[in-house]
Amino acid sequence: MATGKFRVKTNNEWNTIYYRFKHSKEFDIEISTGLKAPNKRWSEAKCEVLSSKDFDSDSINSTIKDLDRFVIGEYNKDLKEGVIFNSKWLKEKLKIFLNRETNNQLIDDNIFLTNYIDKFIQEAKNKKTRNNTLIKPRTIQHYNTTLNKIKSFEEFYNLKLKIIDVDLKFHGKFIEFLESIQKLNPNTIGGYIDDIKLIINNADKKGLEINREIKLNEFYTPSNKTNDIYLKEAEINSIHNHKFELDYLDNARDWFIIGLRTGLRISDFLKLTKKNIVDGFIEKNTLKTDYPVIIPIHKQVQFILDKRNGKFPREISDQKFNEYIKKVCEEVKINEVVEGAKMTEIKVTKKGKEEIIFRKKNGKFKKYELVTSHICRRSFATNLYGKIDTLTIMKITGHTTESQFLSYIKITKREYAETLKNYWIKMSAIN
Structure with missing residues (x-):
């Protein structure tokens, strides 16, 4: 059975935490997590950071436990796919866990939201409608605008969204961002929400993991009554x-x-x-x-x-x-x-x-x-x-x-x- 274990190798003021993942004689891989523990606060027996007044040990211990569970889960999914388990595989899983791009397009396009939308847009340029006509350039342009709004949202909050992160929490924060920061009206925001729904539903049809909250009524499309004029x-x-x-x-x-x-x-x-x-x-x-x-x-x-x-x-x-x-x-x-x-x-x-x-x-x-x-x-x-x-x-x-x-x-x-x-x-x- 594959198992994971954490350790530190140095005795400095701050020490990098390593993750070792092995399965009997089949593979034995170790990589740096990038996480650090203060000097003399690492417990080898418990594989965790000891509590400290000046350090949030609970947060880092929670992170490494979640990482271990994530890697084990990914291993179990990939085992039946005939995947080769090596340091490259483990580094990619670590980056995914930490919401960082792996630079492997096949992986990133199916995990990260903006990567998937970019792929969706490229496919849409050659996709035909039910009437056997190509999707209009203005529609493609609107998809691109939606993509740029999401990138601005990520930059503002300094994060990288996964497809599965599109839930009710994202819905509320994204609308608030477009209203308060971008100063957009509800009808314009509604257009971006509609695009996101369309794109996530497309990901769902392709068998990618999505958050089912997007299917709820609470994931609504904002709108407002417009006072448009006409000439008599x-x-x-x-x-x-x-x-x-x-x-x-x-x-x-x-x-x-x-x-x-x-x-x-x-x-x-x-x-x-x-x-x-x-x-x-x-x-x-x-x-x-x-x-x-x-x-x-x-x-x-x-x-x-x-x-x-x-x-x-x-x-x-x-x-x-x-x-x-x-x-x-x-x-x-x-x-x-x-x-x-x-x-x-x-x-x-x-x-x-x-x-x-x-x-x-x-x-x-x-x-x-x-x-x-x-x-x-x-x-x-x-x-x-x-x-x-x-x-x-x-x-x-x-x-x-x-x-x-x-x-x-x-x-x-x-x-x-x-x-x-x-x-x-x-x-x-x-x-």
């Missing part, structure tokens, strides 16, 4: 009809109207060309979902095309578009004070140095301050809701479920009430 028909028309003296604002306004009247994402409508116009319709394979959509050309979009000799507006970057449409809405005086979330500078201290980061801050702002590219698709869906059937709108916006769609549109309770009021007035006039 009258506001869109005022933007369309306004005469801009500055050419760059006129160009941005035309792209803005195209986004508002097609319901496409910015990654799609800013890439439109004459080739996308087919028999009076705009046809586009969407970048995010690779979903083909066909959209009739709105009269305001047709006006823009006619104005530009059948061409779409001049090319513009996403960043400039978001910057310019705020100026467009400000000039048109879309300045109603509304509740929403605005990207704001926040000062944080990292490694003793003050840095500026940008995070969304909830509050009341002039509406034009809150305008970004996301308002295009949301305004399109919200303004058409109730006027045509929901399925038709969903086919253009790409929402797959009605519940998902209804949470996306931004009609307020008062607006619903006004609709009912107008309906009753209309019916009273008829009767």
Whole structure:
């Protein structure tokens, strides 16, 4: 039977504790644990550090007992796998026990969280979905962001997480870190938690050891109700009809109207060309979902095309578009004070140095301050809701479920009430 024993070899002020692991004549291995005992406080008979006023002997004795149990357990698991037991094997087990990488990729990728996530990301780049399409680059990008957040968490707490460490304690500390240190909102944090759940479940399916607490309801995904805004028909028309003296604002306004009247994402409508116009319709394979959509050309979009000799507006970057449409809405005086979330500078201290980061801050702002590219698709869906059937709108916006769609549109309770009021007035006039 394999057995382990600890000892010290020197008689210095501090002495390294060695671990000897042997099995009759099959193997006899000894390595340094890196743990140390003070002079004359090591008991050879008990294989432990004697109590001392100036030293936490209980902690180190607990560690070496846990190490012995761990090595014995690993030996029993590896015995039936035909593993060769040598100093390399024992050193790797010691590093795993002490949460240190072994530099053996086959081992580290299946034990440590960030190593596994990195491997998961590399595999995901060539993995196909149920629709036989590759996973989108934006999804891969989000996985990478999640990985970086976990690395920041490990750096902040000076630790190395194992896959099995993803439990309720980690869940609470990770959320607290993202809220308090990274200053992120619940919806953003929820995206990272969802990625972690997905990745750990993947590890579970591959037979790796995970903590079952991730399956509990308490391992929840944070979220919060957002105060997203949309532009009403009258506001869109005022933007369309306004005469801009500055050419760059006129160009941005035309792209803005195209986004508002097609319901496409910015990654799609800013890439439109004459080739996308087919028999009076705009046809586009969407970048995010690779979903083909066909959209009739709105009269305001047709006006823009006619104005530009059948061409779409001049090319513009996403960043400039978001910057310019705020100026467009400000000039048109879309300045109603509304509740929403605005990207704001926040000062944080990292490694003793003050840095500026940008995070969304909830509050009341002039509406034009809150305008970004996301308002295009949301305004399109919200303004058409109730006027045509929901399925038709969903086919253009790409929402797959009605519940998902209804949470996306931004009609307020008062607006619903006004609709009912107008309906009753209309019916009273008829009767």
